[in-house]
Amino acid sequence: MINNLFPPALATLVVLTACAPARVAGPGPVPDPPVAEVESVAAGPVEQDSSAPDDDIESRLVVMARTARGPESPFLPIKPFGVSWSPSPEEGSAFGIVIHQRPTGRVPIAIEGEFAAGVVRFGLIRGQWFGIAAVPIGFSGPHALTLRMRFEDGANYEQKIDISVTPTSFASTNLSVDSRFSSPPADVLERIESEREMVRDLLETVTSQWGLDGPFQTPRPFDVTSPFGQARMFNGELRSRHTGLDLRGQTGAPVRSAGRGRVAFAGNLYFAGNAVYVDHGLGVYTGYFHLSRILVRVGDEVDSGDLVGEVGATGRVTAAHLHWYLSVSGQSLDAGSLLGVHLPE
Numbered sequence: 211m212i213n214n215l216f217p218p219a220l221a222t223l224v225v226l227t228a229c230a231p232a233r234v235a236g237p238g239p240v241p242d243p244p245v246a247e248v249e250s251v252a253a254g255p256v257e258q259d260s261s262a263p264d265d266d267i268e269s270r271l272v273v274m275a276r277t278a279r280g281p282e283s284p285f286l287p288i289k290p291f292g293v294s295w296s297p298s299p300e301e302g303s304a305f306g307i308v309i310h311q312r313p314t315g316r317v318p319i320a321i322e323g324e325f326a327a328g329v330v331r332f333g334l335i336r337g338q339w340f341g342i343a344a345v346p347i348g349f350s351g352p353h354a355l356t357l358r359m360r361f362e363d364g365a366n367y368e369q370k371i372d373i374s375v376t377p378t379s380f381a382s383t384n385l386s387v388d389s390r391f392s393s394p395p396a397d398v399l400e401r402i403e404s405e406r407e408m409v410r411d412l413l414e415t416v417t418s419q420w421g422l423d424g425p426f427q428t429p430r431p432f433d434v435t436s437p438f439g440q441a442r443m444f445n446g447e448l449r450s451r452h453t454g455l456d457l458r459g460q461t462g463a464p465v466r467s468a469g470r471g472r473v474a475f476a477g478n479l480y481f482a483g484n485a486v487y488v489d490h491g492l493g494v495y496t497g498y499f500h501l502s503r504i505l506v507r508v509g510d511e512v513d514s515g516d517l518v519g520e521v522g523a524t525g526r527v528t529a530a531h532l533h534w535y536l537s538v539s540g541q542s543l544d545a546g547s548l549l550g551v552h553l554p555e
């Protein structure tokens with residue numbers, strides 16, 4: 211367990227202490243940042259600045275060389291920042307975005323992003339801005355990532371980057387009975403509706419900083435028994451989709467948190483059974499369903515790999531397994547994609 215996971219520090223303070231300690235070493239006003247080229251950059255497409263001093267170009271290349279990770283993690287230089295992402299974006303998945311700052315450059319006090327018509331929230335991890343973007347089902351092909359950065363003096367900088375999303379062929383299964391005719395009894399419907407609302411409110415609650423500090427890990431050995439997004443068909447019509455990823459496990463087998471965070475829910479739900487949701491910050495939640503035992507309480511701070519429960523068959527399931535769930539800004543996504551996300555090092 212961890213203390214002070216989400217310290218109530220101001221974003222500005224975090225930026226300055228994390229990214230530019232030399233400038234805030236003593237009391238008194240913060241000196242003017244040494245690099246001012248950002249003010250000359252208007253919103254919109256940005257061209258390479260051929261007038262940039264040699265040492266600036268050099269430091270940019272150093273950053274690129276240090277952070278590039280090969281073709282799966284493209285690195286595009288933008289002025290005066292670079293951006294890389296991982297894993298390669300796929301329909302129905304999440305991917306991580308790192309903004310690489312020049313060592314001598316100015317530090318933004320806020321970054322907001324947009325991708326595939328959704329917001330991308332950025333927070334600092336080890337002094338670098340990091341965000342997790344959602345690619346909902348139905349989005350593929352090129353989509354613009356828009357990044358807006360704000361500086362202490364009010365200057366703004368905007369950059370658009372096209373990122374290509376690979377379409378996913380989701381698995382499909384035929385229902386033998388139409389779910390409309392096998393729906394729960396009327397007295398249960400009220401419970402289902404109130405739980406649906408509670409969970410939706412929970413997943414739309416945004417903690418203002420990352421709880422994460424290291425890579426995600428699988429909550430069980432990565433043995434998938436039913437993939438995310440699997441279509442449930444009846445008479446050729448889509449009835450529903452699998453909102454999670456099922457991992458094999460016998461009743462009582464350990465279930466571990468996929469990342470550092472705070473337990474946001476631990477209790478029993480009609481469909482999910484005994485369920486735990488972990489808040490990783492900035493609108494990113496993982497869920498662990500159908501547990502036989504819950505081993506955490508709401509408010510507990512968990513590290514990546516900490517036990518949250520044991521595999522079970524509670525809720526509307528026929529056999530024991532772990533249903534691993536991911537929500538980014540209220541969008542259900544393939545939790546397995548988290549395993550390819552590189553966080554700032």
Ligand SMILES: [Zn+2]
Binds near residue numbers: 454456532533534
């Ligand atoms: Zn499932």
